[in-house]
Amino acid sequence: MLFFVRFVASLKIKFKILVMSKLAVVALGGNALLRGNQRGTIEEQTQNTLDTLENFVYLVKEGYNIVISHGNGPQVGNILMQHDAGNETYNVPAMPLDYCVAESQGGIGYMLEKSLINVLRKHGIEKNVVTLVTQVVVDKNDPAFENPTKRVGKIYTKEQADALTAEKGWMFKDEVKDTGTGWRRVVPSPKPHHVINEKVIEDLARQGNIVIATGGGGVPVAEVNGQIEPIEAVIDKDSANSLLASRIKADEFYILTDVPYVYINYKQPNEEIKEFLNREDTERYIADGMFGEGNMSPKIQSCLNFVINGGGKSVITEATKLSDRSFGTKITMEYDEADLNKNNS
Numbered sequence: 001m002l003f004f005v006r007f008v009a010s011l012k013i014k015f016k017i018l019v020m021s022k023l024a025v026v027a028l029g030g031n032a033l034l035r036g037n038q039r040g041t042i043e044e045q046t047q048n049t050l051d052t053l054e055n056f057v058y059l060v061k062e063g064y065n066i067v068i069s070h071g072n073g074p075q076v077g078n079i080l081m082q083h084d085a086g087n088e089t090y091n092v093p094a095m096p097l098d099y100c101v102a103e104s105q106g107g108i109g110y111m112l113e114k115s116l117i118n119v120l121r122k123h124g125i126e127k128n129v130v131t132l133v134t135q136v137v138v139d140k141n142d143p144a145f146e147n148p149t150k151r152v153g154k155i156y157t158k159e160q161a162d163a164l165t166a167e168k169g170w171m172f173k174d175e176v177k178d179t180g181t182g183w184r185r186v187v188p189s190p191k192p193h194h195v196i197n198e199k200v201i202e203d204l205a206r207q208g209n210i211v212i213a214t215g216g217g218g219v220p221v222a223e224v225n226g227q228i229e230p231i232e233a234v235i236d237k238d239s240a241n242s243l244l245a246s247r248i249k250a251d252e253f254y255i256l257t258d259v260p261y262v263y264i265n266y267k268q269p270n271e272e273i274k275e276f277l278n279r280e281d282t283e284r285y286i287a288d289g290m291f292g293e294g295n296m297s298p299k300i301q302s303c304l305n306f307v308i309n310g311g312g313k314s315v316i317t318e319a320t321k322l323s324d325r326s327f328g329t330k331i332t333m334e335y336d337e338a339d340l341n342k343n344n345s
Contacts, residue, residue: 021063021064021065021206021208022063022064022065022251022252023064023065023066023067023202023205023206023248023249023250023251023252024059024064024065024066024067024250024251024252024253024254025066025067025068025069025241025244025245025248025250025252025253025254026056026059026066026067026068026069026254026256027068027069027070027237027238027241027253027254027255027256028052028068028069028070028071028256028319029071029255029256029257029258029319030071030073030074031048031257031258031319032048032049032052032070032071032256032319033045033048033049033052033070033071033074033075033108033111034048034074034075035048040074040075040078042111045111046111046115049111049112049115050115050118050119052256052319053112053115053116053119054119055256055319055320055322055323056068056116056119056322057119057120057123057125058322058323059322060120060125060127060210061125064252065205065206065208066205066210066211067201067205067210067211067212067213067244067245067248067250068112068116068210068211068212068213069212069213069214069215069237069240069241069244070108070109070112070212070215070216070237071215071216071237072101072104072105072108072215072216072237073216075104075107075108075216076100076101076103076104076152076216077152077153077154079100079103079104080097080100080152080153080154081153081154083095083100084153084154096230096232097152097187097232097233097234098219098220098221098230098231098232099230101216101217101218101219101220101234102133102219104215104216105131105133105134105215105216105219106131106133108215108216109131109132109133109212109215110131112129112131112212113129113130113131113212116129116210117129127208127209127210128208128209128210129209129210129212130204130209130210130211130212131211131212131213132197132200132201132211132212132213133219134195134196134197134201134213134214134215134218134219135195135196135197135218135219135220135221135228136192136193136194136195136196136214136217136218136219136220136221136235136240136243137192137193137194137195137196137221137222137223138190138191138192138193138220138221138222138231138233138235139190139191139193139222140222140224140229140231142188142190142191144188144189144190144191144233145188145190145233147188148171148186148187148188148189149186149188149189150186150187150188150189150233150234151173151175151184151185151186152184152185152186152187152234153184153185154184155175155182155183155184156172156182156183156184156185157182157183158183160183161183161185164185170185171185171186171187172184172185172186173186187232187233187234188232188233188234189233189234189235189236190220190231190233190235191239192217192218192235192236192239192240192243193243194243194247195213195214195218195240195243195244195247196221196228197213198244198247198248199248201213201244201248202247202248202249205248213244214237214240214241214244215237216234216235216237217234217235217236217237217239217240217241218235218240220232220233220234220235236298236302238255238298238299238301238302239298239302239305241253241255241302242302242303242305242306243305245306245311246305246306246309246310246311249310250306250311251311251312251313252311252312252313252314252315253303253306253311253313253314253315254314254315254316254317254322255299255302255303255314255315255316255317256317256318256319256322257296257299257316257317257318257319258318259318260317260318260321260327260328261273261274261275261316261317261327261328261329262274262277262291262296262300262316262329263291264285264290264291265290266291266296273329274329275328275329275330276329276330276332276335276336277300277329277330277331277332278331278332278333278334278335279304279307279308279332279333279334282300282304282331283304285300286300286301286304299316300316300331302314303315303316303331304331307331307332307333308333312332313330313331313332314330314331314332315328315329315330315331316328316329316331317329
């Protein structure tokens with residue numbers, strides 16, 4: 001009888017933990033893997049990964065279930081160049097963009113998985129970590145296909161670009177402005193619609209496993225007549241991560257970047273930190289261009305989309321500040337008066 005009572009009590013505790021655990025999707029920015037003017041050696045990326053993942057111990061100890069995503073911009077660009085070099089030098093067939101995105105997901109996922117297991121074990125935590133090569137469905141009729149904008153791969157001469165356009169139908173843009181004379185391939189960036197295996201990702205995470213998924217925005221595919229077809233495109237990673245967070249009903253969505261807060265009028269004399277933002281103010285600031293150019297505005301829009309779609313809170317912060325709640329910009333549907341009062345006290 002005593003054994004039965006203890007068994008029932010144990011089940012109740014486990015059920016309580018399962019019910020109470022919050023689910024968080026955490027997106028790593030590019031500097032989590034490759035920083036500054038580093039060459040991108042495996043030693044550099046592994047050390048950067050270890051340093052970044054140390055900050056995840058806080059969330060694990062707080063009892064969060066976690067899904068991790070990551071960027072792949074420099075890595076997939078290098079992979080494309082490696083394929084080009086192999087084709088030119090050894091006549092090894094170069095693989096298409098979707099394959100290269102999947103290749104980057106597997107390689108970066110392995111590095112994150114191995115490093116996170118080591119970090120957790122160093123802190124006495126035994127937890128499963130699993131990487132999923134993730135396909136994300138886009139619409140083949142998305143307007144983005146009429147205006148490719150995402151630069152990928154290496155820089156070509158005008159003659160090489162013309163030859164590749166004739167041979168493969170690739171599109172190129174002049175790179176003079178940013179990187180010197182040359183031409184670089186551009187691909188579409190369509191809107192993500194849903195994540196294949198999103199239910200598997202949610203189930204694994206809610207069972208207490210740390211899941212690494214939707215790396216680099218996911219491998220872009222389309223569903224045509226019930227079949228999956230590869231798409232030559234690049235999906236914005238913040239949009240894909242926000243979508244995944246909404247689809248798996250995450251409680252919180254984090255974007256880790258290289259600044260501890262969101263600012264309006266960034267790097268101007270009237271620069272101002274925004275520690276809290278509600279939907280109304282966020283939409284107004286975006287419409288007024290208050291977040292400036294660059295990649296912060298898409299991040300903020302992705303965070304806003306998450307809370308509009310039912311998420312509890314989005315946070316943009318620096319990776320090293322993750323455990324310090326006094327840092328980071330929190331985006332919610334409405335302001336929390338307790339947070340505002342605490343901030344003003």
